[in-house]
Each structure stands twice: as structure tokens, then as C-alpha cells.
Amino acid sequence: MLSFCHLTLGHGSVTLLEDASLTLERGEVVGLVAPNGFGKTTLLTTLAGMGGARARGKISVQGVPAHDGARLRATVFYAPGDASLLYPSCTVLDHVRMARSLWASPCSVEAVARTCGIDGFMRKRVRTLSQGMKQQLTLAVAYATNAPCLLLDEPMNALDPTNVQRNTAILRALARRGKTIVMSSHILENVDEVSDRIVFISDKSLIVADARSSGGERARDIYRRLYRNAS
Numbered sequence: 001m002l003s004f005c006h007l008t009l010g011h012g013s014v015t016l017l018e019d020a021s022l023t024l025e026r027g028e029v030v031g032l033v034a035p036n037g038f039g040k041t042t043l044l045t046t047l048a049g050m051g052g053a054r055a056r057g058k059i060s061v062q063g064v065p066a067h068d069g070a071r072l073r074a075t076v077f078y079a080p081g082d083a084s085l086l087y088p089s090c091t092v093l094d095h096v097r098m099a100r101s102l103w104a105s106p107c108s109v110e111a112v113a114r115t116c117g118i119d120g121f122m123r124k125r126v127r128t129l130s131q132g133m134k135q136q137l138t139l140a141v142a143y144a145t146n147a148p149c150l151l152l153d154e155p156m157n158a159l160d161p162t163n164v165q166r167n168t169a170i171l172r173a174l175a176r177r178g179k180t181i182v183m184s185s186h187i188l189e190n191v192d193e194v195s196d197r198i199v200f201i202s203d204k205s206l207i208v209a210d211a212r213s214s215g216g217e218r219a220r221d222i223y224r225r226l227y228r229n230a231s
């Protein structure tokens with residue numbers, strides 16, 4: 001479980017989120033949606049205890065408070081959407097092995113590789129991969145950690161439709177196994193498909209929608225309503 005209470009967040013004099021509270025349950029996938037620059041990455045990195053932003057409020061992941069850096073880092077894994085996690089001169093195999101060993105994870109390298117569809121290029125170095133292949137590898141690293149809570153920043157970016165479907169199925173399967181997952185995205189149809197709830201950042205507040213209620217509003221409709229006047 002991940003929760004934050006009375007969280008105010010920003011950079012310098014710019015406030016992105018004001019007095020926001022939310023609890024995410026085990027086994028839940030939450031989509032995080034907002035226009036560019038509204039603070040999705042800032043929120044995810046703050047929840048991962050990575051610092052860099054001005055933050056006030058109480059955050060805890062699986063009962064571990066955010067100020068307990070070492071224990072928090074053993075609980076939550078943040079995967080950026082820009083391949084910045086990866087080492088250009090290391091191979092795909094190196095990365096999956098490293099994730100397993102640093103996190104003392106029981107996941108097998110072969111199973112992660114097969115499930116993520118990266119088994120065909122395990123010996124390639126990151127600098128020789130396409131953008132989509134790097135994104136697949138970033139997600140494979142996240143899954144290989146077996147962290148209870150995954151914070152995924154635009155995970156479906158650069159993936160082809162087959163890999164979007166593959167990772168949609170993986171995220172749902174991980175949720176069934178009790179993981180808590182937050183995924184920011186601009187691909188609203190996929191957000192509807194993956195998420196149990198969708199959290200929108202609007203006017204420095206969080207608006208929460210139930211993505212599973214039949215007849216409920218779709219992400220695209222809510223997006224149009226909330227951000228009609230956003231520049």
C-alpha cells in the first residue's frame with residue numbers, strides 16, 4: 001500500500017500540487033494523467049523518495065515513511081520513460097541480472113526475458129537498441145526487481161501495439177499478485193484498459209475516477225472536461 005497525506009509539491013516558487021491526499025491499495029493499478037508540465041514525474045519521483053522537488057506532507061509505502069530512504073528504496077521502484085535508467089555500454093542481460101541481484105529478487109532472468117519479449121536481444125548493448133527496445137528493457141528491469149510498488153513514468157511510450165498489449169497484460173497480472181502500480185501516461189485508451197482508478201492532476205489537486213465502473217466516464221472525456229481551458 002502507498003499513501004500520502006496533505007502533500008504539497010513544487011519546484012522553487014512553482015507549486016504543482018497542494019494539500020493532496022491519496023491511498024493506493026495492494027493489487028491496484030492507478031493511471032496518472034495530466035497535460036505536459038503538470039507534475040506527474042515530480043509526483044512519481046517524490047513518492048519514490050528521489051528528492052529534487054520541494055515537498056511537504058506525509059508519504060509512506062508499505063508502512064515505510066519516505067524519510068527512511070534506504071527502506072523506502074527497497075519497497076518502491078521508479079522507472080523513467082526516457083531510458084535514463086540504462087547503461088549504454090552494458091547488455092540487456094547485464095541489466096536484468098543487475099536488477100535481480102540488487103533487489104535480491106526471486107524472478108528468473110529467462111522468465112522475465114520471455115514475458116517481456118526481450119529474449120531475442122539479450123546480448124545486445126543498450127547503445128545499439130531502438131527507443132522501443134530500450135523502453136521494453138526499462139520495464140523488464142522494473143518487473144525483475146519484484147518490488148511491491150512500481151512507479152512507471154509513461155511506460156507505454158515508444159512501444160509498438162503488440163508490446164503495449166503485452167505490458168498491459170503484465171501490469172494486470174502483477175496487480176493480481178498484489179503489486180501496487182502507478183503509471184503515468186498520455187495514451188488515454190490504454191489508461192482506461194490498464195487502470196482500476198485514474199488520478200488526474202488539475203488545479204494543483206487530484207481528481208480520482210473509478211475506471212472499472214460500467215457506464216462511467218472514459219479517461220478521454222474526463223480529460224476534455226478538466227483541461228478545456230488548460231494552456
Ligand SMILES: Nc1ncnc2c1ncn2[C@@H]1O[C@H](COP(=O)(O)OP(=O)(O)OP(=O)(O)O)[C@@H](O)[C@H]1O
Pocket residue numbers: 011012016034035036037038039040041042043052
Ligand atoms: N528539477 C526541476 N527544477 C525546476 N523545475 C522543474 C524541475 N523538474 C521539473 N520542473 C518543472 O516542474 C513542472 C512539472 O514537471 P514534470 O516533469 O513533473 O511534469 P509532467 O507532468 O511529468 O510533464 P510531461 O507530461 O511533459 O512529462 C514543469 O513546469 C517543469 O518545468
